[in-house]
Amino acid sequence: MACFFRRKIAAKLGRALQQSEDVFIPALSAVPVFRKQQSPDFKLSINTLRSSGVLPSSGDTQQQSEELANRLKQDSVVEDISAGNGVIHFKVNRKLLVEKMLEPFGKEDDHKFGLNSELFKTLKKGTTLVEYSSPNIAKKFHAGHLRSTIIGNFIANLKQSLGNNVIRMNYLGDWGMQFGLLGAGFGKFGCQEKLKQNPLQHLFEVYVQVNKEAEHNEDTMQAARDFFRQLEQHESEAVSLWQQFREITVDEYQRVYKRLNVHFDIYSGESFHQHGAQEVVQQLQSRGLLKTSETGAGVVDTSTDGDMSSVCAVQRADGTTLYITRDLAAAIDRKEKYNFDEMIYVTDKGQANHFNQLFHVLRALGHSWADRCEHVPFGLVRGMSTRSGEVVFLEDVLNEARNRMLHNMSQSKTTKEMDDPEDTAEKVGISALIVQMVIVILCSKCQQARLRLFSGAGSVLAGGMRILGITPVDKM
Numbered sequence: 001m002a003c004f005f006r007r008k009i010a011a012k013l014g015r016a017l018q019q020s021e022d023v024f025i026p027a028l029s030a031v032p033v034f035r036k037q038q039s040p041d042f043k044l045s046i047n048t049l050r051s052s053g054v055l056p057s058s059g060d061t062q063q064q065s066e067e068l069a070n071r072l073k074q075d076s077v078v079e080d081i082s083a084g085n086g087v088i089h090f091k092v093n094r095k096l097l098v099e100k101m102l103e104p105f106g107k108e109d110d111h112k113f114g115l116n117s118e119l120f121k122t123l124k125k126g127t128t129l130v131e132y133s134s135p136n137i138a139k140k141f142h143a144g145h146l147r148s149t150i151i152g153n154f155i156a157n158l159k160q161s162l163g164n165n166v167i168r169m170n171y172l173g174d175w176g177m178q179f180g181l182l183g184a185g186f187g188k189f190g191c192q193e194k195l196k197q198n199p200l201q202h203l204f205e206v207y208v209q210v211n212k213e214a215e216h217n218e219d220t221m222q223a224a225r226d227f228f229r230q231l232e233q234h235e236s237e238a239v240s241l242w243q244q245f246r247e248i249t250v251d252e253y254q255r256v257y258k259r260l261n262v263h264f265d266i267y268s269g270e271s272f273h274q275h276g277a278q279e280v281v282q283q284l285q286s287r288g289l290l291k292t293s294e295t296g297a298g299v300v301d302t303s304t305d306g307d308m309s310s311v312c313a314v315q316r317a318d319g320t321t322l323y324i325t326r327d328l329a330a331a332i333d334r335k336e337k338y339n340f341d342e343m344i345y346v347t348d349k350g351q352a353n354h355f356n357q358l359f360h361v362l363r364a365l366g367h368s369w370a371d372r373c374e375h376v377p378f379g380l381v382r383g384m385s386t387r388s389g390e391v392v393f394l395e396d397v398l399n400e401a402r403n404r405m406l407h408n409m410s411q412s413k414t415t416k417e418m419d420d421p422e423d424t425a426e427k428v429g430i431s432a433l434i435v436q437m438v439i440v441i442l443c444s445k446c447q448q449a450r451l452r453l454f455s456g457a458g459s460v461l462a463g464g465m466r467i468l469g470i471t472p473v474d475k476m
């Protein structure tokens with residue numbers, strides 16, 4: 001696409017100076033996007049033209065650029081031409097830019113765009129399990145969860161388009177002491193009516209209240225411990241309350257994920273792997289891999305020299321298992337159930353060490369497929385907030401995106417009258433949210449690979465972003 005515009009500008013220069021357009025191509029460079037909204041698209045270097053003999057090398061470059069710029073006229077391709085210091089700036093026609101960007105999409109079947117290339121045909125295809133989103137019941141759905149949801153879904157879609165059999169999994173934080181607190185707190189502060197009306201909000205409120213009380217009330221803490229013990233021993237009353245919390249949460253999330261066009265094949269969770277976690281500890285023990293730390297915790301040596309300089313704790317001193325122990329059991333269970341060829345975990349980079357340790361211990365247990373497990377980390381983001389305050393629920397973020405778009409539409413002179421502005425705002429607002437996150441990944445990958453942004457996919461997306469007026473909130 002950049003080629004098309006570069007040629008057009010070169011031809012224009014060729015006509016003005018009565019030269020072959022080819023001599024101007026090396027002097028024309030595309031300006032990386034993301035600078036300023038007002039920045040030009042292409043720059044012509046007067047110095048390059050002087051050294052290649054197109055312009056005389058004597059004389060003032062500033063004057064040369066002004067003279068040349070004055071001889072050029074705007075047309076249907078170039079909408080603005082201006083002289084800078086030793087350069088001429090060109091801005092191309094916005095409508096044409098969009099048309100050119102979208103052109104390749106129209107040529108092929110929408111869903112097959114770019115997938116008919118030889119490279120893609122030779123890619124190995126298999127079963128890919130992608131685990132993403134994975135919020136914790138009764139806790140905040142934070143910015144990291146939102147990113148995981150969008151990036152994970154993007155990866156899953158990409159893998160699917162490439163011909164893999166994709167399993168989309170949500171691994172809920174549905175186990176642990178927080179349920180002891182929630183179980184104990186629900187008896188005091190809970191209300192079935194509110195739970196039905198606004199489940200996530202109500203569970204969160206109960207959780208916050210009971211936490212506050214447990215801070216200074218030992219009885220509450222004891223009640224929480226008791227409730228969690230009852231859960232671990234599968235006592236029916238405790239289990240049925242827990243089950244209700246879980247089901248209601250999953251239903252609610254499913255409803256909200258729909259707005260993002262996100263779905264999961266499986267809602268798994270930490271709760272499924274309590275038993276497996278104990279088994280993992282036993283396997284570690286029987287292989288002589290389980291050591292006892294000074295505090296009495298069960299640990300695995302993950303150091304390269306075998307000197308315990310780095311260890312992974314898998315069991316508390318009281319015999320209970322941890323987050324990572326459940327992850328070990330979950331990974332083994334997924335391999336047995338789905339026999340994946342690769343597994344991808346999408347979380348913020350704060351968990352990078354957790355996943356390194358996870359893969360390390362899996363290998364130590366003889367699971368060579370751990371080499372085909374991958375953690376896709378993304379940068380941590382500052383807390384999310386809406387105009388009405390800090391964000392707790394995914395739904396608030398989506399509503400905020402829609403409302404801001406609705407507001408922008410009402411402010412814009414060019415917005416035409418619409419049948420259903422709310423619906424349009426929903427689609428454009430949520431798309432902006434998604435594109436904004438995806439572009440950040442692509443940009444960071446482009447930069448890592450030292451690619452210029454104004455090339456290939458980067459340019460299409462970055463151009464689209466610029467037209468939509470979206471700026472990435474932060475860097476990866």
Ligand SMILES: NC(=[NH2+])NCCC[C@H](N)C(=O)O
Nearest residue numbers: 134135136171172173327347
């Ligand atoms: N298999 C995993 N550990 N996945 C990530 C789970 C994320 C976790 N629930 C959290 O909110 O931090």
